[in-house]
Amino acid sequence: MKLITYNFLTSKCIRGVKVGYPLKLKIVQKEVVQTDFNPEFITRLLPRLDYPTVHMAAELVDCAEGVPKELGENYAADQDLLQKLHHILLEIDIIEGQLECPETGRIFPITQGIPNMLLNEDEV
Amino acid sequence: MIDSGKNKNSKIQRKHKRCQAILSRDANVECVSHPTKFIAICNAGLSTGLQKETILEEALKYGRVIDIVMLPNKSYCFINCYNEDDAKNIFDNMHGHAKLGQNETIIYLSYIKEIPEAPNQYNQDLPEGLIIINDFVSADEERILLEAIRMSEEPLENNLLKHRRVKHFGYEFLYGINNVDPEKPLEENIPVECDALWKRLEDKVPDRLALVPDQLTVNIYEPGQGIPPHVDTHSAFLDPIYSLSLESDIVMEFRRSNNNHVPVVLPRRSLLIMSGESRYAWTHGITPRHMDVIPSKEGGGLTIHHRTRRTSFTFRKLRRNRCDCAYPELCDTYAAEQKSNEDKLASVAAKLEEENVHKVYDEIANHFSETRYKPWPKVENFIKSFECGSVVMDVGCGNGKYLSVNPNIIEIGCDRSEGLLQVCSQRKCHVFQCNCLNLPFRDNSVNGCISIAVIHHLATEARRLQAIAEMARVLVSNGRCLIYVWAKNQEFNCEKSSYLHRNRNNRMQNTKSVSNENTQSLSSKSELVDLPVHMNRTQFQEQDVFVPWKLKSSGPKSIETTTEDGGVKKEFLRYYHVFEEGELAQLCARIESIEVECAYYDQGNWCVIFRKK
Incomplete structure (x- = not known):
């Protein structure tokens, strides 16, 4: 699971959960993969993400240095920052770990890089 | 007195002219001034409540009639008389005199060149x-x-x-x-x-x-x-x-x-x-x-x-x-049995999907994936229509064949089948596992959704609706979604889908309709519910069916049959609800937050593109 996917996942579908976001991420094993950097793509993608969660994930994978807590207006001109965000969102692959619902503590395991977000019929 | 008579006459003439204009414009009927055997009643017809027997009874007083032609929803009608003399007598006695219309209004007649074609019932x-x-x-x-x-x-x-x-x-x-x-x-x-x-x-x-x-x-x-x-x-x-x-x-x-x-x-x-x-x-x-x-x-x-x-x-x-x-x-028997089947389906829906969809796809994942590599062009075009930096979700991504179609966007796939997700993962796609009834995604977060050949695996209308509603929920305002489901009719517009074409018998006789005989056996081979087992590569006879998947290797939960060449074949039964024309668009129309942009038929599937308001 790349951190771009993590940015969208919630546990809102659990009955009784109001927001279910962001999920608590615990990393057991991760890998770094190289992908092509496209500054225009990252620039256009960022407004579609929940930025505080991007920053939180950056801290979790020890890549927050030089990544601001809030995205300034001129981020598009900051090639370094775009490069860093590209790395955080698309190059760090969580292979083993878990996601936890912030409200109920329900655990969603990540195995072989795939988060299992399945819920039982009695949970929804 | 003379003046008022003149006025009355010219009023009739004006009315008459107006009716003739409507006739020529609406029915393309040409009014002529000389007698013919065809008469139009210009201002009374089915839409004014005139009945065939009323007009015939009146006309027969003055001449013989071959036919009365009345067109649905029209305020005029036609009398086909036996000959010109009959017509002339009918015309002279009825035009401006007979009161047949609504509220007994006076009717106006015209001779016409020809009566528009209408079959004699x-x-x-x-x-x-x-x-x-x-x-x-x-x-x-x-x-x-x-x-x-x-x-x-x-x-x-x-x-x-x-x-x-x-x-x-x-x-x-x-x-x-x-x-x-x-x-x-x-x-x-x-x-x-x-x-x-x-x-x-x-x-x-x-x-x-x-x-x-x-x-x-x-x-x-x-x-x-x-x-x-x-x-x-x-x-x-x-x-x-x-x-x-x-x-x-x-x-x-x-x-x-x-x-x-x-x-x-x-x-x-x-x-x-x-x-x-x-x-x-x-x-x-x-x-x-x-x-x-x-x-x-x-x-x-x-x-x-x-x-x-x-x-x-x-x-x-x-x-x-x-x-x-x-x-x-x-047929009341058919309706009752349908209803009881639907009730039964509803009571076992989750279990049925588990046994006859999820487990089967996990079993056949690799073989299935080998047969699913070519993207359908219209789906590909839809994914390519999103601008750079967009986020598109593929609900039921299967082996991920649509997850790397557009390099300028992020595509995130999800599926119920772990087996298929592992195929995606090996291809370095972004995927997670979930059920399409509950998408673990933020509200209003993605620019696009696709769901190709997925919601026909859901066993009740309520569940199919919920799957669509979930996609509507995660879309941003103006976000667009494309859905494909299998069509019950595999021969829309007289063209066989490629699904039918792959049947050798069908290829031999392209123009002939697929025979309905022997296309279905009524054994279900499922403990959950009795459903017909579909004969592959033929037209569907029912909407809720089991469709076999034949696998040439071993595995549990399957039926073994020995093939002609002596090998052992496994047959898995996948549950499908195949869609009638319009059914998918009608489901979408029930969700208030979205608007159906277009609905079409593509290669044996009913397809809808909708936009979130």
């Missing part, structure tokens, strides 16, 4: 299986039969339905449930006077049409009375059904779906036999009115028949079993 073929035997009983027998039912001894209120009098013999027909109770025969059997009829019938029709009935319903229709269109309850009575008309001719209207309407004249003392399609798939009824338009006996054309009292004897034989006819549209 009495020139149609009778519904399949309908037989009329004229003079089946003699006048003497008619009298004896009428006496035998002793209707006059009955107090009127005992047998007065809303629109007619009725009396039952053998078994009572219960109008509340539209059926009979085979356990409760009436004391009064079919009168013995009827017995001679069945021997006579044997001599006149093939054996399969000659039953000896055990139930008789007598109806008495006074002029102006009728019976609403209906089909005799399939499960109550066998095929055929007999109806003997006594005392008066009548016109019975036969209808099938919306488009087929065949009026049939039932002469006095004739026997009507409704068998096969006419018994099962057509409704029949009698319009409540005082006169019928019927073909005239001499010289062709039409005439008016004033109804007198008619007594009909409807003879039927109880079925005492479920109906097994081939005409589901009006």
Whole structure:
């Protein structure tokens, strides 16, 4: 699971959960993969993400240095920052770990890089 | 006085002109000033409440008429006269005089060059299986039969339905449930006077049409009375059904779906036999009115028949079993079994999807993936239509064949099957596991969604609707979603889908329709619910079916069969709900936050693109 996917996942579908976001991420094993950097793509993608969660994930994978807590207006001109965000969102692959619902503590395991977000019929 | 007369005349002329203009514009009918045998009534027709028999009765006072042509929803109609002299006489007597329209308005006539084509209703073929035997009983027998039912001894209120009098013999027909109770025969059997009829019938029709009935319903229709269109309850009575008309001719209207309407004249003392399609798939009824338009006996054309009292004897034989006819549209047995199947499906939906969708895909994941590599062009185009930096979610991504179509966007896939997700993961796609009924995604977060061949695996309409609603929820405002589901009809627009083309038998005879025979066996091989097993590469016969997947290797949860070459084949049954035309778009229309942009048919699938408001 790349951190771009993590940015969208919630546990809102659990009955009784109001927001279910962001999920608590615990990393057991991760890998770094190289992908092509496209500054225009990252620039256009960022407004579609929940930025505080991007920053939180950056801290979790020890890549927050030089990544601001809030995205300034001129981020598009900051090639370094775009490069860093590209790395955080698309190059760090969580292979083993878990996601936890912030409200109920329900655990969603990540195995072989795939988060299992399945819920039982009695949970929804 | 002279002035007002002139005014009146010019007013009529003005009105007349206006009507003629409508005729030429609307019906492309050319009005001419010299007499022809064709007359248009410019300001009265079906839409103003004018009835064929009213106009015919008036016209026949002045000349002979071949046909009255009335078009649905039009405020004009046409008289096809026997010849120009008849036409001239009718025109001179009716134009500006006769009061036939709504509120008795004066009607205006015009000669016209030609009458627009409309089929003469009495020139149609009778519904399949309908037989009329004229003079089946003699006048003497008619009298004896009428006496035998002793209707006059009955107090009127005992047998007065809303629109007619009725009396039952053998078994009572219960109008509340539209059926009979085979356990409760009436004391009064079919009168013995009827017995001679069945021997006579044997001599006149093939054996399969000659039953000896055990139930008789007598109806008495006074002029102006009728019976609403209906089909005799399939499960109550066998095929055929007999109806003997006594005392008066009548016109019975036969209808099938919306488009087929065949009026049939039932002469006095004739026997009507409704068998096969006419018994099962057509409704029949009698319009409540005082006169019928019927073909005239001499010289062709039409005439008016004033109804007198008619007594009909409807003879039927109880079925005492479920109906097994081939005409589901009006079959109560079929409807009841459908309903019970739907209820059963609803009660096992989650389990069925688990056993006959999720587990099967996990088993066949690798083989399935090998057969799914080529993206469908229209799906590919949809994904490519998103601008750089967009986020698109693929709900039910399978082996991920659409996850790397557009390098300028982020595509995140999800699926229920772990086996298929592992294939995606090996291809370095972004994926997670979930059920499409509950997408673990933020509200209003993605620019696009696709769901290709997924929601036809959900076993109830409520679940299919929920899956669509979930996609609507995660879309941003103006976000777009593309859905593909398998179509029940694999031959839309006379073109076979590639699914059917891959059947060798079909390839040989491209233009012929796929035979319905032997395409389905009724064994379900599932403990959960009885569903037909679809024969691969053929048209679907039902909406809820099991579709086999044949795998040439071993694995649990499958049926083993030995192939011709001696190998062992495994057959898995996948549950499908195949969609009728319009069904998917109608589901989408029930979700308020979205708007259907287009719906189309593509390679055996019904497809919808919707946009979030």
